[in-house]
Amino acid sequence: VFLNQNILTNFLLGLLALAILATAGIALWQVRSVQKLNSLQFQAVEINRDRARINALATEAVEYSKRNPAINPLLQSVGVKPQTSAPAANAPSKVSK
Amino acid sequence: MSQFEFSSDPAAQADPEARLNALERAHASLRTSFHVTLVLLLILSGALFASFLREVSIARQHIHDLTLVVGEYQKNSAPVIEDFRRKLHAFTQAHPDFAPIYNKYFTAPNTALPSQEWPQGPAVTNPSVRLPPKEN
Numbered sequence: 712v713f714l715n716q717n718i719l720t721n722f723l724l725g726l727l728a729l730a731i732l733a734t735a736g737i738a739l740w741q742v743r744s745v746q747k748l749n750s751l752q753f754q755a756v757e758i759n760r761d762r763a764r765i766n767a768l769a770t771e772a773v774e775y776s777k778r779n780p781a782i783n784p785l786l787q788s789v790g791v792k793p794q795t796s797a798p799a800a801n802a803p804s805k806v807s808k
Numbered sequence: 809m810s811q812f813e814f815s816s817d818p819a820a821q822a823d824p825e826a827r828l829n830a831l832e833r834a835h836a837s838l839r840t841s842f843h844v845t846l847v848l849l850l851i852l853s854g855a856l857f858a859s860f861l862r863e864v865s866i867a868r869q870h871i872h873d874l875t876l877v878v879g880e881y882q883k884n885s886a887p888v889i890e891d892f893r894r895k896l897h898a899f900t901q902a903h904p905d906f907a908p909i910y911n912k913y914f915t916a917p918n919t920a921l922p923s924q925e926w927p928q929g930p931a932v933t934n935p936s937v938r939l940p941p942k943e944n
Contacts, residue, residue: 751874
């Protein structure tokens with residue numbers, strides 16, 4: 712009985728040591744994952760900010776194109792403004808794919 | 809608890825056999841308490857492990873999603889934006905009346921596009937930057 716009790720104690724101690732090591736390892740993994748996630752979230756925020764800024768710029772450029780149609784080829788080349796089949800300065804343009 | 813009872817019991821102190829039995833009982837009780845503590849610690853450790861595993865799983869999923877977004881931006885959107893900026897810059901040289909609009913978006917100190925030093929990721933088609941604005 713005494714020997715069995717010792718075996719049980721050692722078994723439980725070994726199991727506990729393994730469990731603590733595994734928990735520490737996964738805790739470290741979690742910390743690193745959260746750090747990487749924070750970095751990516753920061754980049755995603757920057758991307759959204761950039762996209763909003765570029766869209767605002769495109770809108771202003773389209774407004775500008777109503778005063779100066781010389782910018783139209785530029786806007787059409789990057790897809791900001793749809794290509795027009797019949798070029799007309801102030802007429803509404805038709806979308807062509 | 810039982811040790812104190814043992815040491816304060818005059819009958820047990822007088823009889824060595826009874827004293828030994830009391831010691832054995834105290835030892836067994838202590839061992840049982842130790843085993844119970846170990847099992848409780850195992851349960852606690854297992855619960856912590858499961859909790860961390862769940863958190864890591866969620867974080868990895870978010871990392872995967874955001875990596876796709878960043879990679880798509882770098883591969884598809886950033887070159888288009890940079891091309892747009894370069895063309896607008898050239899246009900501004902020829903048409904100075906466009907300079908106020910251009911400078912509003914590109915010449916401030918903190919308006920540099922942040923994509924240059926980011927890590928590469930897999931690409932996903934997302935044409936949001938290329939969408940033309942609504943026209944009336």
